[in-house]
Amino acid sequence: MTTMDLGLAGKVVLVTGGVRGVGAGISRVFREAGAVVVTCARRPADEGSDVADLEFHSADLRDPDAVRAMVDEIVATHGRLDVVVNNAGGAPFALAADASANFHSKIVALNLLSALTVAQEAHRVMTAEGATGGAIVNISSVSGHRPSPGTASYGAAKAGVDSLTQSLAVEWAPAVRMNSVVVGPVKTELAEMHYGDEEGVAAVDATIPMGRMADPRDVGLAAAFLASPLAAYITGAELLVHGGGEKPAFLSASTANN
Numbered sequence: 557m558t559t560m561d562l563g564l565a566g567k568v569v570l571v572t573g574g575v576r577g578v579g580a581g582i583s584r585v586f587r588e589a590g591a592v593v594v595t596c597a598r599r600p601a602d603e604g605s606d607v608a609d610l611e612f613h614s615a616d617l618r619d620p621d622a623v624r625a626m627v628d629e630i631v632a633t634h635g636r637l638d639v640v641v642n643n644a645g646g647a648p649f650a651l652a653a654d655a656s657a658n659f660h661s662k663i664v665a666l667n668l669l670s671a672l673t674v675a676q677e678a679h680r681v682m683t684a685e686g687a688t689g690g691a692i693v694n695i696s697s698v699s700g701h702r703p704s705p706g707t708a709s710y711g712a713a714k715a716g717v718d719s720l721t722q723s724l725a726v727e728w729a730p731a732v733r734m735n736s737v738v739v740g741p742v743k744t745e746l747a748e749m750h751y752g753d754e755e756g757v758a759a760v761d762a763t764i765p766m767g768r769m770a771d772p773r774d775v776g777l778a779a780a781f782l783a784s785p786l787a788a789y790i791t792g793a794e795l796l797v798h799g800g801g802e803k804p805a806f807l808s809a810s811t812a813n814n
Contacts, residue, residue, distance in 0.1 A: 563785040565590030568634045570627075572617060572674060573644030574610070575601035577744040578695065581772020582641055583607050585780050594630055597644065617644055617670035627677040636687065639783040640678040642671040643695040647710035660709040667713035672720060675734070682732050689731035691783045694721050695775065696736040698798050718794055725792030733791040735782040740798030743769040765800030
């Protein structure tokens with residue numbers, strides 16, 4: 557496969573949740589760009605996965621001590637940390653009134669607070685004596701920008717991620733750039749679990765102006781751009797990767813032009 561020249565060759569990149577789904581797509585793109593890719597998740601890649609050969613750390617990102625130990629180990633091994641992609645997260649479907657306070661707390665901790673914890677530790681080593689700064693890309697969601705019934709705490713957490721991105725961009729400039737990728741529906745290996753059978757997946761595709769859900773690679777390319785020297789003057793930005801968004805429901809409901 558041809559190596560993409562994004563100026564990322566040899567850069568040390570940590571992708572959280574980087575062994576499955578969107579995270580695996582991000583890891584693949586950075587590897588293609590010549591980066592040294594380090595992944596972390598609760599469990600390693602599945603046997604036979606094409607990202608199973610990447611360096612892997614098992615870590616609970618909600619535990620600040622575990623995150624610090626992981627980042628220190630990466631720096632001890634590679635000498636530095638240049639890029640972090642905060643991708644780990646997610647949430648099962650649960651109506652807000654039915655879910656416990658503990659459930660909501662865990663969703664916010666995983667999707668918002670863990671991103672802050674990882675960013676803090678990355679900033680620590682990116683701005684240490686002799687370091688040359690770095691870039692952090694937070695993977696956010698359209699769920700933080702429109703109603704998110706069934707995943708309300710997840711949507712609220714992702715809205716927090718985008719706000720956090722803007723605040724840290726101001727606090728940490730110019731040494732560390734902070735940006736977020738606001739992602740719409742993505743067709744991963746678990747697509748049918750979220751959207752139903754093949755017919756259901758096709759129906760969701762049809763609601764998107766581009767005619768399809770994103771591929772994990774689409775998200776990876778956006779993250780790689782924001783992490784690269786091509787985006788050297790971009791910080792505090794939200795890059796929409798949603799295929800044009802969702803067609804307004806009133807257009808389908810209206811009988812004016814039918």
